[in-house]
Amino acid sequence: xxxxxxxxxxxxxxxxxxxxxxxxxxxxxxxxxxxxxxxxxxxxxxxxxxxxxxxxxxxxxxxxxxxxxxxxxxxxxxxxxxxxxxxxxxxxxxxxxxxxxxxxxxxxxxxxxxxxxxxxxxxxxxxxxxxxxxxxxxxxxxxxxxxxxxxxxxxxxxxxxxxxxxxxxxxxxxxxxxxxxxxxxxxxxxxxxxxxxxxxxxxxxxxxxxxxxxxxxxxxxxxxxxxxxxxxxxxxxxxxxxxxxxxxxxxxxxxxxxxxxxxxxxxxxxxxxxxxxxxxxxxxxxxxxxxxxxxxxxxxxxxxxxxxxxxxxxxxxxxxxxxxxxxxxxxxxxxxxxxxxxxxxxxxxxxxxxxxxxxxxxxxxxxxxxxxxxxxxxxxxxxxxxxxxxxxxxxxxxxxxxxxxxxxxxxxxxxxxxxxxxxxxxxxxxxxxxxxxxxxxxxxxxxxxxxxxxxxxxxxxxxxxxxxxxxxxxxxxxxxxxxxxxxx
Amino acid sequence: xxxxxxxxxxxxxxxxxxxxxxxxxxxxxxxxxxxxxxxxxxxxxxxxxxxxxxxxxxxxxxxxxxxxxxxxxxxxxxxxxxxxxxxxxxxxxxxxxxxxxxxxxxxxxxxxxxxxxxxxxxxxxxxxxxxxxxxxxxxxxxxxxxxxxxxxxxxxxxxxxxxxxxxxxxxxxxxxxxxxxxxxxxxxxxxxxxxxxxxxxxxxxxxxxxxxxxxxxxxxxxxxxxxxxxxxxxxxxxxxxxxxxxxxxxxxxxxxxxxxxxxxxxxxxxxxxxxxxxxxxxxxxxxxxxxxxxxxxxxxxxxxxxxxxxxxxxxxxxxxxxxxxxxxxxxxxxxxxxxxxxxxxxxxxxxxxxxxxxxxxxxxxxxxxxxxxxxxxxxxxxxxxxxxxxxxxxxxxxxxxxxxxxxxxxxxxxxxxxxxxxxxxxxxxxxxxxxxxxxxxxxxxxxxxxxxxxxxxxxx
Numbered sequence: 001x002x003x004x005x006x007x008x009x010x011x012x013x014x015x016x017x018x019x020x021x022x023x024x025x026x027x028x029x030x031x032x033x034x035x036x037x038x039x040x041x042x043x044x045x046x047x048x049x050x051x052x053x054x055x056x057x058x059x060x061x062x063x064x065x066x067x068x069x070x071x072x073x074x075x076x077x078x079x080x081x082x083x084x085x086x087x088x089x090x091x092x093x094x095x096x097x098x099x100x101x102x103x104x105x106x107x108x109x110x111x112x113x114x115x116x117x118x119x120x121x122x123x124x125x126x127x128x129x130x131x132x133x134x135x136x137x138x139x140x141x142x143x144x145x146x147x148x149x150x151x152x153x154x155x156x157x158x159x160x161x162x163x164x165x166x167x168x169x170x171x172x173x174x175x176x177x178x179x180x181x182x183x184x185x186x187x188x189x190x191x192x193x194x195x196x197x198x199x200x201x202x203x204x205x206x207x208x209x210x211x212x213x214x215x216x217x218x219x220x221x222x223x224x225x226x227x228x229x230x231x232x233x234x235x236x237x238x239x240x241x242x243x244x245x246x247x248x249x250x251x252x253x254x255x256x257x258x259x260x261x262x263x264x265x266x267x268x269x270x271x272x273x274x275x276x277x278x279x280x281x282x283x284x285x286x287x288x289x290x291x292x293x294x295x296x297x298x299x300x301x302x303x304x305x306x307x308x309x310x311x312x313x314x315x316x317x318x319x320x321x322x323x324x325x326x327x328x329x330x331x332x333x334x335x336x337x338x339x340x341x342x343x344x345x346x347x348x349x350x351x352x353x354x355x356x357x358x359x360x361x362x363x364x365x366x367x368x369x370x371x372x373x374x375x376x377x378x379x380x381x382x383x384x385x386x387x388x389x390x391x392x393x394x395x396x397x398x399x400x401x402x403x404x405x406x407x408x409x410x411x412x413x414x415x416x417x418x419x420x421x422x423x424x425x426x427x428x429x430x431x432x433x434x435x436x437x438x439x440x441x442x443x444x445x446x447x448x449x450x451x452x453x454x455x456x457x458x459x460x461x462x463x464x465x466x467x468x469x470x471x472x473x474x475x476x477x478x479x480x481x482x483x484x485x486x487x488x
Numbered sequence: 489x490x491x492x493x494x495x496x497x498x499x500x501x502x503x504x505x506x507x508x509x510x511x512x513x514x515x516x517x518x519x520x521x522x523x524x525x526x527x528x529x530x531x532x533x534x535x536x537x538x539x540x541x542x543x544x545x546x547x548x549x550x551x552x553x554x555x556x557x558x559x560x561x562x563x564x565x566x567x568x569x570x571x572x573x574x575x576x577x578x579x580x581x582x583x584x585x586x587x588x589x590x591x592x593x594x595x596x597x598x599x600x601x602x603x604x605x606x607x608x609x610x611x612x613x614x615x616x617x618x619x620x621x622x623x624x625x626x627x628x629x630x631x632x633x634x635x636x637x638x639x640x641x642x643x644x645x646x647x648x649x650x651x652x653x654x655x656x657x658x659x660x661x662x663x664x665x666x667x668x669x670x671x672x673x674x675x676x677x678x679x680x681x682x683x684x685x686x687x688x689x690x691x692x693x694x695x696x697x698x699x700x701x702x703x704x705x706x707x708x709x710x711x712x713x714x715x716x717x718x719x720x721x722x723x724x725x726x727x728x729x730x731x732x733x734x735x736x737x738x739x740x741x742x743x744x745x746x747x748x749x750x751x752x753x754x755x756x757x758x759x760x761x762x763x764x765x766x767x768x769x770x771x772x773x774x775x776x777x778x779x780x781x782x783x784x785x786x787x788x789x790x791x792x793x794x795x796x797x798x799x800x801x802x803x804x805x806x807x808x809x810x811x812x813x814x815x816x817x818x819x820x821x822x823x824x825x826x827x828x829x830x831x832x833x834x835x836x837x838x839x840x841x842x843x844x845x846x847x848x849x850x851x852x853x854x855x856x857x858x859x860x861x862x863x864x865x866x867x868x869x870x871x872x873x874x875x876x877x878x879x880x881x882x883x884x885x886x887x888x889x890x891x892x893x894x895x896x897x898x899x900x901x902x903x904x905x906x907x908x909x910x911x912x913x914x915x916x917x918x919x920x921x922x923x924x925x926x927x928x929x930x931x932x933x934x935x936x937x938x939x940x941x942x943x944x945x946x947x948x
Contacts, residue, residue: 156536173497173520173541380544383528 001476002067004058006074009158011053012144013075017082018046023131027205028124035090035122042086066475068157073470075141076458080104083132092125097447104454106132107140108461109343111219111313111430112453114443118224123205129220130209136461137216137245137343138186139163146179161466165340166351166390171253185252186343190215193241200234214241217344219313219430226315226431226438232299235316239303246310246338247272248350267378268339272309272349279305279333283326290322301326309333311345313430320437327433334423334432345428345460347397354382354390396464401426404456408449421445426456495519496856497561501547501577502568503530506593506618509827509845510567513853515539517939522556547577558584563856567593567616579610589613589859591852595620595734597766616851622797622844623738626821629840630727630743630793632711633819634719636700636840639871646909646916646932648678648871648880649710650702651719653695658717665691672713675705676908676918678880678934679873686874688904688934702873704880704908704932706916724748724793724819728786730777730807731798732759735823735844737766739795744769751786753777778803780810793819801826808838846872857881857941867941868930880908882932883943885925891943897921900948904936907946 021043028036063071084103087093093102098114105112106129115121121129135143139162145155155175170178190211197207209222221227227235247269254263263269283301291297300317307314308330319330337346357375365371375382404422411418413435420432421442431438442453459467469475495518500511503525511534515521521540524547525531531542545552547566558564564581566574571594578590591614599606603615628638636650653659659667664677668691680687681700687693695701705713711721727743729736732754740750740763750770754760760774775782777798788794794811796804801824808822820839827843850871857867868882885892891899896907896919910917911930917923925931925943933946940946 155539170541173522174495174539176539177520 001070002058002060002063005061005063006067006071008054008056008058008061009071009141009144010074010078011050011055012148013050013078013140014046014082015050015054016140016143016147017079017135018043018048018050020131020135021046021086021128024124024128027127028122031123033122033124035086035092035124038086038089039124039128042082042089046082063155063157065157065160066469068161069466069469070475071158072141072161072462072466073458076107076462079107079135079140080454080458083107083128086128087125090122090125092121097450098443101442101450101454102129103132104457105425105430106130106218106220107136108428108457109133109136109216109218109311109345110425110428110457110460111213112425112436112457113220113430113441114450116441116443118222126209126222127205130212130218130222133216133218133220134190134212135216137218138183142179142182145175146183149176162462163341164345164461164463165248165348166354166386166393167340171250181253182249185249185256186215189241189244189252193237196237197234200237201231202234210238211241213314214238214312215245215343217242217245217310217312217338217342217428219307219311221314227303228316230316232296235299235303238314239299239306242306242310242312242314243273243276246306246312246342246344248339248341250341265378268350268353271353272339275333275336275349276305276309279309279329282329283322286323286326304330305333308429309336309344309346310338310342311427311429313424315431315438318437318439320433320439331420331423331433334420334427334429337427347394347427350377351390351393353377354387355394357382358387358391393464396468397426400456400459400464404452407452408445411446411449421453422456425453426460428457428460496563496859497557498522498563498565498856499524499553499556499558499561499581501525501564501566501574502593503527503534503542504567504569505825506567506845506848508534510565510849510852511540512538513849514856517853517856519856522561524552524556548573548580550580553581553584558588561585561588562859563589563591563613565591565852571596571599575606575610578612582611589855591616591855593617593848597734597737614851614855616848618844618848619733619735620738621847621851622735622823622842623742625842625847626735626739626795626797626823626840627742629821629842630748630795630819631723631746632714632721633724633793634714634721637842645911645914646704646706647710648702648704648873649714650700651714652700653697655697657697659695660697662695663691664689664693664695667695671716672705672709674709674916674918675703675713676906677701677703678906678908679878681874686877686936688878688906688936726791727751727793727795728753728783728788728791729795729797731796731804731823732756732763732772733797733799736795736797737763739797740767740770749791751791753782753786777807783807783810788814788818791818793821795821795823797823799825805833805836805838809836812837812839860941873934878904878934878936879938879940880932880934881940882930885927885929885931885943888927889942889944891947892925892927895922895924901946902935902937902948905946906934908932908934 021039025036025039025043028039080100080103084099087099088096093099101114141158141162145159159175171181172178193211193214194207197210198204206222213220223229251263251266251269280302284298287297287301291300303316304319335347337348338344340348340350361373361375364373401422405418408422409418416433417435421436424430424432436442497520498514499522500507501524503523511521511523515538522543523534523540524543524545526546528544535542543552543556558581566577568574574592578592581588582590590612592612594615595617607615632638636652639648677689679702680689714721726749729740729752732752736752740752743750752770753773753775755776757774760772764772773786788811796807798804804822808820811818811820822838822841824833824841824843833841854867854870857870866884868884871880873880907919909932910919
């Protein structure tokens, strides 16, 4: 394992985190809040430490997939731990576990909160909380790849470990240009949303925080009632932006390079939009009579569908009160999740497409045992290895899901709470149903359950395997001890 | 945005042995690379190793080329196994984009004489033939066996020669300044390898036995210098070539033309028949070269050189080691295909080693650098020295710049950078501090820095 390179990467991650902390600092200075001093101090410490650690560039910068997984998992741990310290220091979230939960929830773009009164937080901390969504959405290592020149193709292993989806490809030949391109699209879309929201009458602070929450498909709001009190047209804007951030970013790359027809031929985006349409329609009909008029019913169903499928987790209404069929649809959407190569979580449309196609193929081979058939997505054959890895992913997903439920179930809450809380954290959504519904929060769980959720959130964001590789002891075989020499 | 020099957009068809090396080195140069190959595994492997994008498909297909972004590409290189496919790929690629430079690998001797014709008719920028290039390099070494390697510069008007200083040689313990005042002033030592260290020396550098020195001089000066320090400068008289592939054919052909006696050992009887048709003057021996008694029978004790050109690196190394065990004085040339183990190979006492793949990729990198360079000066030729730890780059100076018209002693060069010679309309000047670079010159720079594309890069 290339330990020097790991240290170098972690140093850079720390440096970036420190630099990003300057954003809440600016906000805090603007509002003249005392909490800002903690942020200034921490930012200085992180920048200084990160700078010193990554001062010396390692000679060998090669990263194998194993190192990529470990680097990613460690980076996310460092991010979460360092990111939660301001909350503890400002006494706004005094318990370390709670602060860690809140920060992990932020970076993994889950949006599950343990805060009972969001509005009591300082603007500085709220800004930091929302900013964690924005960084976590596209990924800090992708950011690192975009800004730090690193030679060699093995960097792809970093990007692969952090980015969601069954296959992570480049959109342009170089890793660095790909990372830059992704962040550029991300930045432009976020700024557009901020401006649009501000123009439509939302206060600037709320606009920025909301846009960060939407862009990363996170879901931390700045109001206790999440989104219910904002004007209908603002809810529409945010609803549409959530859908946009949940789409595969290759779609936007094709659009910016004027390959419009190619963009709209992407089957994943088509399936994604179809699922959104069908889910909205079903919920719309099941909600007849609950709200005033067709317009509001449509808005409520669309906003909730959009928020859940993209794993954002904003809410404009207490969907826990909805009929069972509507709740079931939402629960299914939680697991389906957004598109691959987006900022959303969940299992991902692309994986489901591959899975369904392999089931179809399997049935076909029963009927015609000698057929040779390959699965195609967008007219291209899907490699057998990818199919295999998708199947393995599903199994690990189920095992993680079941084991998490097993531990949380000891607390004795009802099954819907247990199931939906695990689903909402593992898929990076935020609110679940029943006791963790949109009007509630996660404060009442014990510390043990909270750590399970923290694990689930990070595992879900990194798509399970990197974290599992990180936790597998044999990854570290022989890193501290050199193999014995047989010869003098 | 944050990028310094922008790389070229290059499409490479064929992720085979040559494609591999080429892509790796072009990626190091910072170009945007797209690789097309039918084989998924090879592509994934390559894409994992270096920063490039792979596309699965046939490089001659319209759709595949479009997906690879042919419309915006600067350079198109086709290095598949098949010559015909390479030519077809280049021809089709050219249809998309008239400004696209195309390079094809064509190595079948059938086309040997038609290369210039193909080049102009298909408007190819370059045709590469690694086997032929390897043969040329091997022949150069056999013509001057005292050298470990010889490369030509400035279109043959100067040579870059590498020699090892033997025990008890007159150069042992002498400084480079001493060399200049007592032997010849028309020669410049551009680098010295001592153990694992590479130095670009100044006048006070002291040479010692065992050093491998690289110097640049005209052919005449080079010969007289080598003679004056006690080296033999005659060409070899007889040689045994083991392995009868394409490069063996090219090499034997050149050697026979200058009257060197060639014996060629080849395993495959059919190939032997072919070779005896192509090379009537050579002695073709059918048999396995990896066989001590066959080598003895062929007369390995009676020849003064041996060239190992089989397709398997390990066999070539064994053959050379065996030949050198029989006679310490035998000149040996070993062909190595894989470049992964250069360190190991350097530690073996193999004499001259040629890397056909490096020769080809060097030519292409030179071309890419020249394309990338600003208008003021152009990279003419570039060689990697000492396992890529230094580069010798020849610039053609076309316009005045911050590096021209000034005395060299007034210029602040980057560390480990040397102006080794100036070619002023055919006259080679070995520069001293009072010389200067003028427009119209060709200048050769030796540097341990990487990626120089214009002459101004040498200035701090």
